[in-house]
Amino acid sequence: MSVWVDRLLRDGRVLRGVLFEADDAGLVVGERHADAPPPGAVALDFAVPGLGDAHSHAFHRALRGRTHESGSFWTWRSAMYRAAARLDPDLYREFATAVFREMALGGWTAVGEFHYVHHRPDGTPYPDHAMELALADAAEAAGIRLVLLDTCYLAGGIGEALSPEQRRFGDGDAAGWLERWHALRETLAGRSPLVTLGAAIHSVRAVPRGDIRRISAELPRDVPLHIHLSEQPAENEASVRAYGLTPTEVLAEDGVLSDRLSVVHATHLTPRDIELLGAARVHAVFCPTTEADLGDGIGPAAELVRAGVRLAVGSDQNAVVDALLELRGLEAGERLRSLSRGRLAPDLLWRIGADGGYGSLGLPAPARLGGPLDLVELDDRSLRTAGSEPLQVALTATAADVRRTVVGGAAVEVDAAAVARRLGEIVDGIFEEDA
Numbered sequence: 050m051s052v053w054v055d056r057l058l059r060d061g062r063v064l065r066g067v068l069f070e071a072d073d074a075g076l077v078v079g080e081r082h083a084d085a086p087p088p089g090a091v092a093l094d095f096a097v098p099g100l101g102d103a104h105s106h107a108f109h110r111a112l113r114g115r116t117h118e119s120g121s122f123w124t125w126r127s128a129m130y131r132a133a134a135r136l137d138p139d140l141y142r143e144f145a146t147a148v149f150r151e152m153a154l155g156g157w158t159a160v161g162e163f164h165y166v167h168h169r170p171d172g173t174p175y176p177d178h179a180m181e182l183a184l185a186d187a188a189e190a191a192g193i194r195l196v197l198l199d200t201c202y203l204a205g206g207i208g209e210a211l212s213p214e215q216r217r218f219g220d221g222d223a224a225g226w227l228e229r230w231h232a233l234r235e236t237l238a239g240r241s242p243l244v245t246l247g248a249a250i251h252s253v254r255a256v257p258r259g260d261i262r263r264i265s266a267e268l269p270r271d272v273p274l275h276i277h278l279s280e281q282p283a284e285n286e287a288s289v290r291a292y293g294l295t296p297t298e299v300l301a302e303d304g305v306l307s308d309r310l311s312v313v314h315a316t317h318l319t320p321r322d323i324e325l326l327g328a329a330r331v332h333a334v335f336c337p338t339t340e341a342d343l344g345d346g347i348g349p350a351a352e353l354v355r356a357g358v359r360l361a362v363g364s365d366q367n368a369v370v371d372a373l374l375e376l377r378g379l380e381a382g383e384r385l386r387s388l389s390r391g392r393l394a395p396d397l398l399w400r401i402g403a404d405g406g407y408g409s410l411g412l413p414a415p416a417r418l419g420g421p422l423d424l425v426e427l428d429d430r431s432l433r434t435a436g437s438e439p440l441q442v443a444l445t446a447t448a449a450d451v452r453r454t455v456v457g458g459a460a461v462e463v464d465a466a467a468v469a470r471r472l473g474e475i476v477d478g479i480f481e482e483d484a
Contacts, residue, residue, distance in 0.1 A: 050075070050458030052422060053086035056095045058439050059416065061396040071422040074242040075457020080418060091460050093453065095439075097399060098416035099158030099194075099423025100372040101406020103334040104275070104313050104363025106163055107148040107184070108136060111476045113368050122281055122343045129366075130214035133166050135479045138175060141166070142183035144475050148367060149191035150468045153461040155448040156372030158423040159194035161363065161410045163249050163275060163313070165202040165218045167229070172216035178233050185237060185244045192461040193243070193454075194421065196410040198275050199233060200249040201226040201264055203256050207291045218251075223260035227267055242457060247411060249275040253288050253296040258303060265305040273411035275334070276300070278312035280345055285317055297322035306331060311361065311409045316340060316348040323349060327356025332409040337378025339365035347382040351392045361405040371448040372425070376402050380444065395440040402443075422458040425451060 050071040057064040068090070070079035086092040111132040116125050136144075145162075152160055162184055168174050181197060188195035202218035203226070205211050211219050220226035234246050248268055250256050253276075256264075268274060279285055279296050288296045297318065300306050306329035315326070315333040326333065333353050340346065343366075350360060362375040369375075376398045383392035393401070404414045413420035428434060428450045429442050437445045454461045 050422070051087060051090040052093065052424065052455055052458055053083060053090045054093045054096045054424065056439075057416070058095070058097045058399065058442075061440065063439050069416070069422050069458070071458035075422055075459070077416065077418050077420055077422050091455060091458070093424060093426040093455070095429045096424045096426045098403040098414070098425075099407070099421065099454070099456070100156050100402040100425055101361065101410055101412070101415075102152060102157040102160040102364050102372065103311065103332070103361035103406045103409040104163055104336055104365050105152075105160050106366060107145045107187075108132060108141065108166065109366035109368075110144070110148045110151075110370075110472070111479050112366060113476075115480065117342060117368070122345060125343055132479055133217070134170055134214065136166055136180075138179040138183045140475070141180060142186050143471070145184050145187035146190045147468050147472045147475065148370075149187050149193045149195075150463045151370045151472070152364070153191060153193050153454045153456075154451060154463050154465055154468070155370040156425050156451045156454065157193065157364070157370075158415065158425060158454050158456050159196065159407060159410060159412060159421075160188070161196045161198050161247065161275065163198045163200055165200040165251060167220070168217040170217050172219060178236055181233055182236070185240065188244055189241050192456055192459065194412070194423065194456055195244045196247045196273065196412065197237070197244065198247045198249040198273075199230055200251050201256055201260065202251040203260060204254070206254050207287050223256075223263040227264065245411070247273040247275065252277040252284065253299050254284050258292070258299060261300070261305060262303045265303070270309065271411070272309070273311065273409065274309055275311040275313060275409075278315050279317045279322070280314040282317050295319060295322055297325055301325045301329075309411070313363070314340065314345065314348065315353065316346045318349055323352050323356050326353060327358050330357055330359065332359045332361050332405065334361045334363050334409055335379055335382075336363045336365035337375055337382055338369040338371075340382075341378065342366070342368050347386045349386075350379060350383055351387070354393070354397075359405055359408060360401045361409040362401060372402060373443065373446045373448060373450070376443050395443045398443045399440070422455065424455040426453040426455070428452055
């Protein structure tokens with residue numbers, strides 16, 4: 050497989066006439082200059098390395114346009130539980146396929162799916178990892194790269210049992226989750242170069258400390274591990290009441306902080322939290338459109354970068370599926386918080402989207418030797434981008450300017466109208482009983 054790019058924006062500069070060659074796994078095995086595309090090559094005009102969505106809950110897409118008018122994070126969560134209750138493997142396969150196709154249209158080439166809807170609504174298991182395989186099937190059908198972040202979710206809060214709405218998320222304890230995770234890894238082994246397995250701990254409030262320690266210690270060291278962290282002040286308050294420590298301090302004391310860990314949101318942090326996260330070289334995954342929609346707050350992105358944290362972005366609840374708007378939202382949040390401009394330079398934003406997103410998911414950097422041949426072609430002469438300097442397209446483009454995505458050397462083909470029509474039908478069906 051080969052892909053030729055007339056103008057490649059990488060490492061802060063535009064490279065002309067770049068020809069990539071990929072192996073059967075879609076990894077870059079050659080890169081050289083060529084004045085024109087060879088026969089059979091995918092030809093792109095202006096492109097950037099693939100952008101990694103480091104935090105997604107695909108089924109939250111059902112809430113778009115139905116939960117925005119008022120309420121809080123906690124009232125939104127009640128609606129989310131109602132949507133989760135409707136899912137079964139067949140519906141989830143079809144729904145996630147449509148969402149992943151929307152992601153490809155929105156500029157994402159890889160997604161980390163933070164997945165906890167494991168079992169039937171009463172908590173009994175489906176046979177043969179049916180919900181997990183539904184997501185793997187969906188990614189393959191959509192042509193997007195998936196890191197399935199299979200999530201441990203054991204408690205309804207610190208010291209609280211799972212609620213009836215949460216029963217299908219749980220595995221009893223860390224031992225039960227680890228047993229299922231290892232069996233799932235065997236099931237997925239060798240299935241597709243597009244699908245790999247990662248891991249996640251839902252949060253300090255949803256997994257007891259002893260189970261967090263065990264999961265961190267017993268997972269293979271090369272497996273990326275994600276956790277929601279300090280998304281809400283209430284989470285911090287509960288942790289301090291129970292342990293006398295912030296969630297970050299809990300993870301530090303229990304030996305969980307490391308360079309394979311990604312902390313999601315990281316919104317309400319103390320100076321000490323920032324210091325600990327930076328010293329461990331964690332990734333922090335910000336989800337600007339979700340954090341704004343839910344009124345969560347604006348996290349200290351610039352301070353985390355200065356401390357040594359590596360940033361990534363994600364679509365989270367998928368109320369917006371637009372890689373460019375997430376990157377722009379990261380810088381916009383910094384400007385609103387600091388009352389100053391230019392907090393995260395455009396070149397850094399591109400690296401956060403590509404290397405940061407892929408690194409958070411345990412993937413090699415895209416569009417480089419040894420990494421996935423994943424690219425996003427953009428229209429840099431549209432009504433939004435005309436006249437933009439190449440680097441500053443990160444601050445002017447939106448998903449409307451995505452011409453094509455390339456994953457593993459193959460151009461992803463998506464019928465946008467068909468995806469929109471099917472998404473509408475599925476969401477209407479999910480909420481039919483609430484009408």
